[in-house]
Structure formats: C-alpha cells, structure tokens
Amino acid sequence: xxxxxxxxxxxxxxxxxxxxxxxxxxxxxxxxxxxxxxxxxxxxxxxxxxxxxxxxxxxxxxxxxxxxxxxxxxxxxxxxxxxxxxxxxxxxxxxxxxxxxxxxxxxxxxxxxx
Amino acid sequence: xxxxxxxxxxxxxxxxxxxxxxxxxxxxxxxxxxxxxxxxxxxxxxxxxxxxxxxxxxxxxxxxxxxxxxxxxxxxxxxxxxxxxxxxxxxxxxxxxxxxxxxxxxxxxxx
Numbered sequence: 001x002x003x004x005x006x007x008x009x010x011x012x013x014x015x016x017x018x019x020x021x022x023x024x025x026x027x028x029x030x031x032x033x034x035x036x037x038x039x040x041x042x043x044x045x046x047x048x049x050x051x052x053x054x055x056x057x058x059x060x061x062x063x064x065x066x067x068x069x070x071x072x073x074x075x076x077x078x079x080x081x082x083x084x085x086x087x088x089x090x091x092x093x094x095x096x097x098x099x100x101x102x103x104x105x106x107x108x109x110x111x112x113x114x
Numbered sequence: 115x116x117x118x119x120x121x122x123x124x125x126x127x128x129x130x131x132x133x134x135x136x137x138x139x140x141x142x143x144x145x146x147x148x149x150x151x152x153x154x155x156x157x158x159x160x161x162x163x164x165x166x167x168x169x170x171x172x173x174x175x176x177x178x179x180x181x182x183x184x185x186x187x188x189x190x191x192x193x194x195x196x197x198x199x200x201x202x203x204x205x206x207x208x209x210x211x212x213x214x215x216x217x218x219x220x221x222x223x224x225x
Contacts, residue, residue: 004157045213091157100163101163
C-alpha cells in the first residue's frame with residue numbers, strides 16, 4: 001500500500017523565493033498534518049486538517065506560511081517569501097480521524113534556503 | 115503545558131545488551147502515548163500506542179509500557195538494525211488531534 005507521498009524530497013532555493021511543498025495522504029485517511037523538524041526544536045506541528053478543513057494552525061510560525069487542502073488527496077504548504085531560518089525538514093502525516101490515533105508520516109522534504 | 119521529556123538523549127549499546135528508554139509526560143489529561151522510530155533521512159515510523167497505565171505492547175525485540183507518570187521502551191537483545199532515533203509523543207484531552215513529540219533518544223547498537 002502506498003504511504004504518505006511528499007514532493008519534492010529536496011529543495012534548495014534562495015532567500016525571498018516562494019517555496020511550495022506537496023503532500024498526498026494515505027487513501028481513506030481524513031486527517032492531514034504538517035510538521036517541521038529541526039535539531040533545535042525537534043518535531044513541531046504546524047497545522048492540521050480534518051476533512052479538508054483547517055482545524056488548528058496555531059503552530060504556523062508567521063504569515064509567510066500558508067497551507068491548503070483543496071481535496072482529500074492533496075495538500076500544499078507554501079512559504080512566501082522564504083528566509084534562511086525556514087531551513088528544516090518538513091513532514092506530512094495522515095491519520096484516519098482526529099482522535100487519539102496513530103499518524104503515518106511521509107519521508108519529508110529537506111528544505112534549504114540560501 | 116502539555117509535554118513529553120525523553121531520556122537519555124543518546125544511548126550506545128553492544129549487540130545483545132538490553133536496555134530501556136524513558137519518556138516522562140504531563141500526567142493531567144493524557145489520552146494516549148505514542149512511540150515512533152525514525153531512521154536517518156526518513157519520516158517517523160509508528161510503533162505503538164498506549165492508552166492507560168499498566169498497558170504493554172510488544173513487537174519483536176521492543177516492548178512499550180505505560181505507568182501513571184512515564185513510559186518505557188524496553189529493547190531486549192538489540193541488534194545493529196535497531197539503531198535509530200526513538201520518539202515519544204503524547205495526545206491530551208486539551209487537544210486530542212495534536213501529537214506533541216519529545217526530542218528523541220538516538221540509539222546506536224554496535225556489533
């Protein structure tokens with residue numbers, strides 16, 4: 001079975017450029033989560049959706065970050081404009097429901113902002 | 115503030131040398147405690163969920179247990195392929211949709 005699919009796997013871009021990260025959740029899962037992982041702060045939740053609706057975006061660092069989920073099989077996380085401090089690994093995860101359920105992660109996008 | 119704290123940060127074992135990883139958590143309102151394994155360059159891989167004190171779950175050489183204030187991941191007779199970072203995460207009644215992760219324990223098993 002296909003797991004969570006993220007693209008691109010690696011992204012290197014210059015400061016000020018727009019960055020778009022993509023995620024396809026596991027088929028049938030109705031909750032989707034975006035995380036950021038750094039050495040300093042570990043794995044942090046940015047935003048999560050249930051049935052394509054954003055439920056909690058309190059982890060989004062600032063207005064430069066935005067996320068959308070236009071349908072049940074696709075989500076994007078956009079950074080505009082990007083800054084060097086946004087460099088991190090961004091993970092997408094999905095689960096069936098929003099209760100106390102296991103989330104299943106993709107292999108992430110390693111983002112480097114020069 | 116809901117949180118989990120993992121110890122030790124790093125652990126080196128010889129192959130076959132059993133040990134335990136610790137995860138202490140904010141007790142009030144905990145609904146579930148999760149263990150994940152993360153390999154370099156990969157996303158976290160789900161291992162176990164524990165819901166109540168006294169609960170235990172096993173998978174191969176790993177056994178996760180939950181008490182009223184902490185969780186342990188016991189590794190019995192580890193092999194080099196068990197080398198990874200092990201993450202603990204909690205979900206609380208204040209926001210059951212969210213998982214809050216610890217900083218992880220990086221395990222290295224030498225042959």
